[in-house]
Amino acid sequence: MNKIARKLSRTSAFHLPGMALAVVIAAAIPGASSADEADAKNLLKKMSDFLAAQKALSFSYDADLEVVTNDNQKLALANSGSVSLTRPDKIRATRHGGFANMEMVFDGKTATLLGKNANAYVQVETPGSVDHLVNELRDKYNRPVPAADLLLTDVYGELMADVTNVKDLGSGVIGGTECDYLAFRAKDVDWQIWIAQGEHPYPCRYVITSKQVAHSPQYSITFRDWKSGDGVAAQDYSFSAPANARKVDLKELAESDELPKNFVIGGKK
Incomplete structure (x- = not known):
């Protein structure tokens, strides 16, 4: 979780013209009882165990940074x-997105990042598990995989490492699916998660709020079309370069970052 906080903390200020107004609504939420906290932890652990047990899974997502x-x-x-x-x-x-069209494929040995707009690709030798790849891309290359925290084999351990406060806020509905709504606080970030109720407790929405940047920007991701096991379409994880594609260094593939190159990064609050 602190790895995501570091990424958010770098996106604090950009040289852009002002265009719109924002409305912030504050709500007083009572503290959670120990029973509610235990329930929230159990629901998160149930989701973590369910995801880890899936040998194959797939989903689509919509995200906002x-x-x-x-x-x-x-x-x-x-x-x-x-x-x-x-x-x-x-x-x-x-x-x-509006600035990039990326595809990443990993076959257990080589990770390939393809910038479709530039028709250019980068290859990194990083043999190992998906857990190893997620950490390498995020920590060494600053290129996080979408929903990376939720793809690891121990989601619960990753998310709960720095948590100081836990709330079970009842239920909510995401994309027509009734979910358990949980909120957590850590040193650098607050985060919320909505988990589908029932025998398939997959995450439906995940929101991270930076506490280290002025005005508390968020990263949010909403999931749809979750499939697991035999429901996952067969995939070819090999990479075949498109016609006339160039192999380049990572620093040359500007669109691999979530931030467009015309955004100038400022400082923390």
């Missing part, structure tokens, strides 16, 4: 994509 301009305007960079995963060491992920 908020940034704050140097004149204190919040903007949200929206993108959509899909993820297919076969444990322990295969994954294919896409991310398509």
Whole structure:
């Protein structure tokens, strides 16, 4: 969780013109009882165990990364994509937004990032599991996989590492699915998760709020079309370069980052 906080903390200010107003509504929420806290932890652990037990899974998503301009305007960079995963060491992920159209594929040995707009690709040798790949791309190359925290084999351990406060806020409905609504506080971030009720407790929405950046920008991701086991379409995790595609260094593939190159990163609050 602190890894995501570091990424959010770098997106604090950008040189852009002001364009819109924002409305913030504050609500007083009572503290959770010990029973509610235990229930929330149990629901999160149930989700974690369910995801870890799936040898194959896939989903589509819509995500927003908020940034704050140097004149204190919040903007949200929206993108959509899909993820297919076969444990322990295969994954294919896409991310398509207004500034980039990316695909990442990992065959257990080599991770390939393809910038479809630039028709250019990068390859990194990083043999190992999906867990290893997620950590390498996020920590070493600053190229996080969409919903990375939720793809690891121990989601509960990753998310709960720095948590100081837990709330069970009842239920909510995401995309027509009734969910358990949980909220957590950690040193650098607050985060919320909505988990589908029933025998398939997959995450429906995940929201992270930075506490280290002025105006508390958020990263949010909403999931749809979850499939697991035999419901996952067969995937080819090998990479075949498109016609005339160029192999380049990572620094040359600007669209692999979630932030467009014309955004200038400012400081923390």
